[in-house]
Amino acid sequence: MARACGVRLLALESVDSTNDEARRLIEMGERGPLWVVAARQTGGRGRLGRQWISPPGNLHASLILRDFAEAAVAPQLGFVAGVAALSALRAATGGAGRFALKWPNDLLLDGAKLGGILLENVSAPTGDARAPVAAVAIIGIGVNCAEAPLDLPFEARTLASIGPSAPDSATLFARLSDAFVETLDLWRGGDGFALIRDAWLKDAAYLGAHIRVELPRETVEGRFETIDAIGRLVLTTHNGARAVEAGDVSLGPRQTAAGGVA
Numbered sequence: 001m002a003r004a005c006g007v008r009l010l011a012l013e014s015v016d017s018t019n020d021e022a023r024r025l026i027e028m029g030e031r032g033p034l035w036v037v038a039a040r041q042t043g044g045r046g047r048l049g050r051q052w053i054s055p056p057g058n059l060h061a062s063l064i065l066r067d068f069a070e071a072a073v074a075p076q077l078g079f080v081a082g083v084a085a086l087s088a089l090r091a092a093t094g095g096a097g098r099f100a101l102k103w104p105n106d107l108l109l110d111g112a113k114l115g116g117i118l119l120e121n122v123s124a125p126t127g128d129a130r131a132p133v134a135a136v137a138i139i140g141i142g143v144n145c146a147e148a149p150l151d152l153p154f155e156a157r158t159l160a161s162i163g164p165s166a167p168d169s170a171t172l173f174a175r176l177s178d179a180f181v182e183t184l185d186l187w188r189g190g191d192g193f194a195l196i197r198d199a200w201l202k203d204a205a206y207l208g209a210h211i212r213v214e215l216p217r218e219t220v221e222g223r224f225e226t227i228d229a230i231g232r233l234v235l236t237t238h239n240g241a242r243a244v245e246a247g248d249v250s251l252g253p254r255q256t257a258a259g260g261v262a
């Protein structure tokens with residue numbers, strides 16, 4: 001279906017990072033929609049400058065997309081990607097596995113990290129003197145289909161762990177590219193973000209729970225209430241409502257050295 005809708009595919013055996021390859025292609029004039037998929041990445045990147053271990057058997061895919069009116073709505077594409085990825089995981093596994101979305105961009109299986117989304121934007125020339133540059137989005141998605149790193153500060157899981165109904169990365173990608181077409185239709189270049197937000201919240205991990213968000217200079221704690229109209233996480237803290245734009249979320253209050261809670 002994705003191909004019939006004009007979405008092209010560049011399939012590579014090995015690349016440093018599909019997001020980096022997508023950026024190079026944009027710099028050479030590519031405007032998408034185009035999927036860049038690689039069997040393995042030698043320099044896979046995660047959020048916040050982290051490394052993303054990318055062995056053969058896992059899914060590594062980046063979508064180049066220019067189909068939205070203004071750069072301001074581009075951050076919503078992380079939520080579009082989360083909704084599409086969950087829909088693809090459910091379709092590809094026949095409903096086996098308990099999948100969830102962890103704000104902002106994690107895919108969970110049974111509460112452990114299964115995959116993640118790395119959303120980046122490039123300002124690209126348009127050739128139009130009235131609007132000389134336009135945002136082009138790179139939506140990178142990685143799923144631990146076959147292997148998951150063991151040495152992380154949090155638990156990670158493979159899709160293979162669900163048993164015989166686990167799809168391989170090619171089958172999952174076919175579902176993902178179709179689910180993306182459907183989810184982008186729902187999003188309508190930003191006009192349908194309310195629908196995406198509702199769908200995302202239905203599968204949100206920790207909603208209503210006491211969470212901790214590590215920000216660059218502080219840690220915020222409180223009850224996870226919702227995400228707002230621009231995708232920020234909204235918490236009720238001791239000092240009232242607080243909306244945060246980026247950070248690492250974990251469950252529960254901070255543990256003190258003495259074994260109590262802070």
Ligand code: BTN
Binds near residue numbers: 052061
């Ligand atoms: C995260 O959870 O930190 C985001 C991980 C994103 C990994 C994907 S794999 C495909 C694309 N290419 C990359 O280098 N990163 C993303």
